[in-house]
Amino acid sequence: xxxxxxxxxxxxxxxxxxxxxxxxxxxxxxxxxxxxxxxxxxxxxxxxxxxxxxxxxxxxxxxxxxxxxxxxxxxxxxxxxxxxxxxxxxxxxxxxxxxxxxxxxxxxxxxxxxxxxxxxxxxxxxxxxxxxxxxxxxxxxxxxxxxxxxxxxxxxxxxxxxxxxxxxxxxxxxxxxxxxxxxxxxxxxxxxxxxxxxxxxxxxxxxxxxxxxxxxxxxxxxxxxxxxxxxxxxxxxxxxxxxxxxxxxxxxxxxxxxxxxxxxxxxxxxxxxxxxxxxxxxxxxxxxxxxxxxxxxxxxxxxxxxxxxxxxxxxxxxxxxxxxxxxxxxxxxxxxxxxxxxxxxxxxxxxxxxxxxxxxxxxxxxxxxxxxxxxxxxxxxx
Amino acid sequence: xxxxxxxxxxxxxxxxxxxxxxxxxxxxxxxxxxxxxxxxxxxxxxxxxxxxxxxxxxxxxxxxxxxxxxxxxxxxxxxxxxxxxxxxxxxxxxxxxxxxxxxxxxxxxxxxxxxxxxxxxxxxxxxxxxxxxxxxxxxxxxxxxxxxxxxxxxxxxxxxxxxxxxxxxxxxxxxxxxxxxxxxxxxxxxxxxxxxxxxxxxxxxxxxxxxxxxxxxxxxxxxxxxxxxxxxxxxxxxxxxxxxxxxxxxxxxxxxxxxxxxxxxxxxxxxxxxxxxxxxxxxxxxxxxxxxxxxxxxxxxxxxxxxxxxxxxxxxxxxxxxxxxxxxxxxxxxxxxxxxxxxxxxxxxxxxxxxxxxxxxxxxxxxxxxxxxxxxxxxxxxxxxxxxxxxxxxxxxxxxxxxxxxxxxxxxxxxxxxxxxxxxxxxxxxxxxxxxxxxxxxxxxxxxxxxx
Ligand code: SF4
Ligand code: SF4
Numbered sequence: 097x098x099x100x101x102x103x104x105x106x107x108x109x110x111x112x113x114x115x116x117x118x119x120x121x122x123x124x125x126x127x128x129x130x131x132x133x134x135x136x137x138x139x140x141x142x143x144x145x146x147x148x149x150x151x152x153x154x155x156x157x158x159x160x161x162x163x164x165x166x167x168x169x170x171x172x173x174x175x176x177x178x179x180x181x182x183x184x185x186x187x188x189x190x191x192x193x194x195x196x197x198x199x200x201x202x203x204x205x206x207x208x209x210x211x212x213x214x215x216x217x218x219x220x221x222x223x224x225x226x227x228x229x230x231x232x233x234x235x236x237x238x239x240x241x242x243x244x245x246x247x248x249x250x251x252x253x254x255x256x257x258x259x260x261x262x263x264x265x266x267x268x269x270x271x272x273x274x275x276x277x278x279x280x281x282x283x284x285x286x287x288x289x290x291x292x293x294x295x296x297x298x299x300x301x302x303x304x305x306x307x308x309x310x311x312x313x314x315x316x317x318x319x320x321x322x323x324x325x326x327x328x329x330x331x332x333x334x335x336x337x338x339x340x341x342x343x344x345x346x347x348x349x350x351x352x353x354x355x356x357x358x359x360x361x362x363x364x365x366x367x368x369x370x371x372x373x374x375x376x377x378x379x380x381x382x383x384x385x386x387x388x389x390x391x392x393x394x395x396x397x398x399x400x401x402x403x404x405x406x407x408x409x410x411x412x413x414x415x416x417x418x419x420x421x422x423x424x425x426x427x428x429x430x431x432x433x434x435x436x437x438x439x440x441x442x443x444x445x446x447x448x449x450x451x452x453x454x455x456x457x458x459x460x461x462x463x464x465x466x467x468x469x470x471x472x473x474x475x476x477x478x
Numbered sequence: 479x480x481x482x483x484x485x486x487x488x489x490x491x492x493x494x495x496x497x498x499x500x501x502x503x504x505x506x507x508x509x510x511x512x513x514x515x516x517x518x519x520x521x522x523x524x525x526x527x528x529x530x531x532x533x534x535x536x537x538x539x540x541x542x543x544x545x546x547x548x549x550x551x552x553x554x555x556x557x558x559x560x561x562x563x564x565x566x567x568x569x570x571x572x573x574x575x576x577x578x579x580x581x582x583x584x585x586x587x588x589x590x591x592x593x594x595x596x597x598x599x600x601x602x603x604x605x606x607x608x609x610x611x612x613x614x615x616x617x618x619x620x621x622x623x624x625x626x627x628x629x630x631x632x633x634x635x636x637x638x639x640x641x642x643x644x645x646x647x648x649x650x651x652x653x654x655x656x657x658x659x660x661x662x663x664x665x666x667x668x669x670x671x672x673x674x675x676x677x678x679x680x681x682x683x684x685x686x687x688x689x690x691x692x693x694x695x696x697x698x699x700x701x702x703x704x705x706x707x708x709x710x711x712x713x714x715x716x717x718x719x720x721x722x723x724x725x726x727x728x729x730x731x732x733x734x735x736x737x738x739x740x741x742x743x744x745x746x747x748x749x750x751x752x753x754x755x756x757x758x759x760x761x762x763x764x765x766x767x768x769x770x771x772x773x774x775x776x777x778x779x780x781x782x783x784x785x786x787x788x789x790x791x792x793x794x795x796x797x798x799x800x801x802x803x804x805x806x807x808x809x810x811x812x813x814x815x816x817x818x819x820x821x822x823x824x825x826x827x828x829x830x831x832x833x834x835x836x837x838x839x840x841x842x843x844x845x846x847x848x849x850x851x852x853x854x855x856x857x858x859x860x861x862x863x864x865x866x867x868x869x870x871x872x873x874x875x876x877x878x879x880x881x882x883x884x885x886x887x888x889x890x891x892x893x894x895x896x897x898x899x900x901x902x903x904x905x906x907x908x909x910x911x912x913x914x915x916x917x918x919x920x921x922x923x924x925x926x927x928x929x930x
Contacts, residue, residue: 161881162881162882163881164869164877164880166578166871166872167874192659194631194634195631196629196630196631196632196874196875196878197874197878199629199657199878200874200877200878200879202659202845203845203846203878203879203882204881204882206661206845206846206847207846207847207882214661216659216661218656218657218659220654220656221631221634221654222634222652222654225652225654225683226686227679227682227683227686231654231679392635393631393635395634395635395638395652397641397646397650398646423578424578426578426579426580426631426632426635426874427631427635429575429576429578429579430575430579430583430632430635430636430638430639431635431639432574432576433573433574433575434639434642436574437573437574
């Protein structure tokens with residue numbers, strides 16, 4: 097079982113390295129995908145390896161000349177990687193999210209890697225607008241067309257359906273892991289859970305599925321961890337939280353039982369209809385997202401992140417909520433006060449942890465986490 | 479995006495101490511702005527429904543439907559002019575809005591919090607009988623909220639929060655104005671498949687917006703009225719461009735800062751004869767100055783371009799600062815690439831499509847290659863020698879492509895400096911840094927001048 101997790105951790109730690117090896121072995125195309133809403137299924141159906149681009153661990157150096165330091169770590173890291181030549185193995189990038197910072201990054205990448213095709217298709221972000229379905233279908237049709245131009249042949253509907261099925265299978269397997277974790281039937285650290293999800297953003301899907309299936313058959317029961325505080329982790333859009341923060345939460349007495357992280361449940365919560373025409377199915381999947389796990393970068397009336405979180409925290413019997421917020425992430429900053437107020441009103445302990453690409457001062461964070469765990473323990477006991 | 483209400487203030491002690499020779503004709507704009515707010519404060523008494531909106535210049539749609547409208551940004555600017563932005567920002571901060579969030583949104587949201595009655599607690603640093611509080615209390619609450627923010631996602635999220643602050647009870651409509659990426663082979667300024675498709679997409683949404691207005695007023699939308707209103711807007715827009723063109727003269731008779739104070743009329747004031755009168759006045763004064771060789775800056779030696787969002791707390795201050803080194807900021811991305819800058823696209827019989835197109839080409843809504851192409855064209859036209867890049871800390875909408883713009887400027891033999899500040903949060907502005915960098919840039923421009 098450990099060997100599967102080790103493999104996931106290795107891939108998660110070096111996604112572009114995995115993509116390079118895959119390319120060398122298969123001769124196929126690698127397509128970089130931008131978070132958080134592109135259906136990588138289409139790129140997969142085009143015979144490519146879709147790889148969700150990740151923040152890397154390197155400090156920002158050369159990137160300073162092309163991005164301000166008041167941009168989120170993900171954008172700064174993407175630009176730095178682009179300028180360091182890290183994307184040289186990519187055959188294209190699917191770009192075009194709504195976040196204003198990412199729009200700027202798209203242009204910096206276009207200017208600095210002129211030969212790299214950018215399949216730019218901005219998704220409609222008002223996902224309950226009366227034109228949202230038509231516009232989303234148009235966007236996916238356009239993306240489909242652009243992928244066909246890239247690979248020089250038609251992409252069969254049957255292939256898209258097969259990719260949808262495969263991706264659904266992978267998501268389903270990961271959701272089983274989530275259920276097991278919620279119910280205390282598996283001992284998986286937050287670090288390990290991140291490796292499972294993050295590697296699925298990168299690996300060949302069939303391989304990932306096979307490994308996960310093996311892993312699930314070998315799983316062992318969780319040792320009792322009576323004294324730990326059950327924690328729900330929320331937030332951290334687009335890029336993975338640093339592993340040392342996740343470790344610290346656990347060494348300070350917490351046990352992560354659920355999350356809505358992009359490198360977590362947000363990535364796997366919804367499947368795509370396997371029966372409907374693919375473009376329609378993809379559009380429905382996209383447009384229903386906020387009703388399931390609200391995302392602050394999309395707007396839907398009546399879908400509230402804070403209400404979702406209160407319910408999700410109760411459903412998984414978490415004792416408290418830790419919000420991980422990437423510094424300078426505007427969508428998150430706009431909505432955080434709503435979450436804070438809702439949790440205060442309900443009396444559920446919560447803690448905001450701001451993260452940075454450069455890392456956080458762990459000693460200070462340790463003290464805050466220990467205090468949080470103590471408060472939460474007392475609240476539970478009361 | 480924001481409009482200006484000019485705030486008189488001290489002048490920097492810097493350079494030769496000269497102050498900007500601002501246009502006199504723009505004062506009429508101040509009167510129009512005040513009249514607009516006064517009539518807005520009476521809106522409910524007059525039985526008018528009130529729309530709060532953010533983003534691009536959609537008021538002609540409201541004007542034609544006899545609605546009153548509040549441009550969120552303009553309201554914040556109005557408060558800033560009365561030094562009321564601090565309590566608003568503090569109110570936002572108290573609710574947990576991070577200082578790194580768009581300060582314009584923070585001011586507006588904080589203001590809404592105050593409007594929502596929290597002022598009574600006395601916790602917001604402003605007493606209920608303070609004159610500013612009295613002004614704030616006059617703002618009519620929204621009957622509808624409309625968001626039409628090109629390019630910037632923060633603009634959309636900002637209104638999402640306003641909608642929530644009002645208990646999700648006020649009907650809200652959002653117009654998506656997507657980026658013109660310009661990646662297809664046929665892409666160019668105002669052309670290509672993407673341009674055509676996006677134009678129709680936004681125009682259709684604007685028509686849907688009129689249905690929303692009908693639904694919430696119970697009255698039929700009158701497109702003939704819209705054409706009529708747009709007739710004035712188009713005329714005013716043409717006059718503005720003609721007046722801008724006169725600033726190719728040396729010395730430039732008007733500066734970027736005069737155009738900044740001329741934004742309100744083309745952004746949110748009612749589309750009527752006053753707009754036309756305003757720009758006729760501005761054009762006449764500029765023409766006269768050009769004929770008499772009078773510049774916006776005494777002894778103009780250097781001509782600059784201002785890139786980025788305006789630093790609204792510092793308009794007068796900056797105007798004087800550049801004047802004090804004989805530099806005239808002649809043009810800017812914000813002023814010269816927005817606010818009905820393509821009036822000929824508007825067909826008065828069917829104005830909606832052309833309106834959508836003007837909204838689409840706001841100063842940051844083009845992908846970098848096309849946007850920078852336009853900036854270079856403007857710089858060539860106005861004989862620009864240097865670029866002033868305002869790195870507005872909390873406005874990613876306008877900082878996104880600035881490094882690429884500066885690189886392009888340098889490739890074209892223009893100097894470029896960056897200075898830090900913000901749209902509406904004064905604490906990010908670093909005067910000393912700007913002084914040093916401006917002096918250094920002027921020195922290099924001087925050396926360049928001598929070498930030539
Ligand atoms: S949504 Fe947040 S984390 Fe993602 S790119 Fe935008 S600012 Fe960065
Ligand atoms: S960040 Fe800038 S462009 Fe975006 S909403 Fe704020 S002021 Fe407007």
